[in-house]
Amino acid sequence: MIWKSAEYNGWGRVLKARGELARPERQSALAALPPAAAIGNCRSYGDACLNADGKAIQMTRLDRILGFDEATGVLHVEAGITVGEIARIYAPRGWLPAVMPGTGFATVGGCIANDVHGKNHHHAGSFGQHVQDITLLQNGKSRKVTPDKTPDLFRATLGGLGQTGTIVSARLKLLQCKGDLMTVTERRAENLDEFLALFDSSQATYSVGWIDATASGNALGRGILEEGETGYGMVPPAKRSRSVPFDAPGFALSPPVVRIFNQAYFRRIPERGRTQVKPINDFFFPLDKIHDWNRLYGKRGFHQFQCVVPVDATGSLREMLEKIAHSGLASPLAVLKRMGPGRAGYMSFPMEGYTLAVDFPNRGQSASLIARLEEMAAAAGGRIYLAKDALALAKRLKAMYPEQPKFAAAAAKADPEGQLATDLIRRLKLRSQK
Ligand SMILES: Cc1cc2nc3c(=O)[nH]c(=O)nc-3n(C[C@H](O)[C@H](O)[C@H](O)COP(=O)(O)OP(=O)(O)OC[C@H]3O[C@@H](n4cnc5c(N)ncnc54)[C@H](O)[C@@H]3O)c2cc1C
Numbered sequence: 001m002i003w004k005s006a007e008y009n010g011w012g013r014v015l016k017a018r019g020e021l022a023r024p025e026r027q028s029a030l031a032a033l034p035p036a037a038a039i040g041n042c043r044s045y046g047d048a049c050l051n052a053d054g055k056a057i058q059m060t061r062l063d064r065i066l067g068f069d070e071a072t073g074v075l076h077v078e079a080g081i082t083v084g085e086i087a088r089i090y091a092p093r094g095w096l097p098a099v100m101p102g103t104g105f106a107t108v109g110g111c112i113a114n115d116v117h118g119k120n121h122h123h124a125g126s127f128g129q130h131v132q133d134i135t136l137l138q139n140g141k142s143r144k145v146t147p148d149k150t151p152d153l154f155r156a157t158l159g160g161l162g163q164t165g166t167i168v169s170a171r172l173k174l175l176q177c178k179g180d181l182m183t184v185t186e187r188r189a190e191n192l193d194e195f196l197a198l199f200d201s202s203q204a205t206y207s208v209g210w211i212d213a214t215a216s217g218n219a220l221g222r223g224i225l226e227e228g229e230t231g232y233g234m235v236p237p238a239k240r241s242r243s244v245p246f247d248a249p250g251f252a253l254s255p256p257v258v259r260i261f262n263q264a265y266f267r268r269i270p271e272r273g274r275t276q277v278k279p280i281n282d283f284f285f286p287l288d289k290i291h292d293w294n295r296l297y298g299k300r301g302f303h304q305f306q307c308v309v310p311v312d313a314t315g316s317l318r319e320m321l322e323k324i325a326h327s328g329l330a331s332p333l334a335v336l337k338r339m340g341p342g343r344a345g346y347m348s349f350p351m352e353g354y355t356l357a358v359d360f361p362n363r364g365q366s367a368s369l370i371a372r373l374e375e376m377a378a379a380a381g382g383r384i385y386l387a388k389d390a391l392a393l394a395k396r397l398k399a400m401y402p403e404q405p406k407f408a409a410a411a412a413k414a415d416p417e418g419q420l421a422t423d424l425i426r427r428l429k430l431r432s433q434k
Contacts, residue, residue: 021055065077075172076169099117100285198225199337
């Protein structure tokens with residue numbers, strides 16, 4: 001197997017790594033490699049998918065479908081296949097991955113290693129709760145991991161950031177769906193209280209909120225709730241995908257431009273709301289249509305802050321939104337979601353509550369604002385999402401993830417020499433057992 005020297009980056013384009021990359025095409029070629037950090041499509045924003053000055057194995061060519069049981073909906077796949085590809089093939093047959101993150105480019109290995117959540121987390125829980133078994137490669141040896149027979153290793157692998165071995169393949173229980181169309185209802189929420197009330201009373205299978213992170217005063221926390229149900233019928237013509245051909249100039253996301261954009265975006269939904277039928281990708285993966293949209297933030301890239309706070313911490317959520325609105329740093333990409341309690345691993349992000357995700361261009365005061373928001377999330381009993389993080393400090397992380405010692409112990413057993421560590425693991429000292 002050839003190792004190639006390459007520079008690669010997290011999705012936010014702030015953190016980069018130069019190192020050796022291998023891209024095996026067969027499981028036999030993978031097994032012959034020395035242990036090294038495995039990465040997927042690098043859709044994590046920070047350094048979860050980076051190993052600077054070291055080796056990393058990119059799993060995207062190991063993307064075969066190994067079997068599907070139509071009676072049970074159990075799909076056996078190699079870890080490099082993307083959730084978007086699974087949805088493309090199986091939605092017309094009435095099945096979808098039970099949990100899909102906001103990009104279809106995430107691989108199954110990446111979804112397991114971050115125990116990702118989707119727009120149905122309040123009903124369906126996290127990705128790992130639908131994983132029946134995983135084949136892990138540990139020091140060249142293959143090992144089957146299941147929730148019943150190897151519960152400690154399973155819980156350390158789900159959300160385990162690749163530290164218990166290379167995920168080679170997995171069996172996923174798919175969810176039945178009505179077809180590859182979505183009926184989507186959009187409703188305006190005029191402020192945060194109204195938004196949270198809409199979430200709490202929503203009966204929809206899928207729900208997600210766009211939030212105007214520049215709004216303040218009486219409009220603080222206003223946004224649009226999208227509720228979706230799968231369906232079938234005439235497929236509306238798919239819109240052409242576009243790409244961002246160059247790094248955008250700094251003024252593209254200046255505060256006045258973002259405020260005007262957000263106003264218009266909010267008002268495009270009539271006060272009485274509206275219902276539309278869309279291809280499923282437009283609902284689940286709205287940003288995937290614009291290739292390289294991360295270039296909109298210019299050469300310096302961007303950060304995403306994502307936290308979850310418990311249901312009774314809405315006061316903290318309000319304070320965070322006030323801080324963000326007054327900073328003038330927010331971009332239009334900001335999301336509010338209701339989460340249920342479902343999580344599959346020691347280091348899984350979800351908890352019952354509300355999750356807020358906001359993108360900030362990497363400039364001026366962004367890092368100090370995000371540090372303050374992290375403190376506020378921690379003080380509220382919440383946590384931040386490691387898949388999105390590039391800035392957090394180790395000392396704050398351990399309180400947010402109380403099961404980290406169990407994770408560190410299992411990772412030490414699986415990889416005693418720390419050959420699977422990534423930049424994020426080192427920065428946040430997540431393998432430390434102290
Ligand atoms: C537009 C956008 C929207 C998103 N929306 C959501 C969302 O709604 N919900 C959510 O939860 N996340 C979301 N994410 C984050 C994304 O789902 C996760 O970062 C996911 O892990 C990315 O998958 P990947 O294949 O790119 O993995 P990478 O980013 O390449 O790697 C992620 C982690 O997985 C490990 N890993 C990858 N493959 C393997 C393997 N085969 N074996 C062992 N370890 C492996 C890596 O070491 C790393 O720690 C979003 C990201 C983007 C860009």
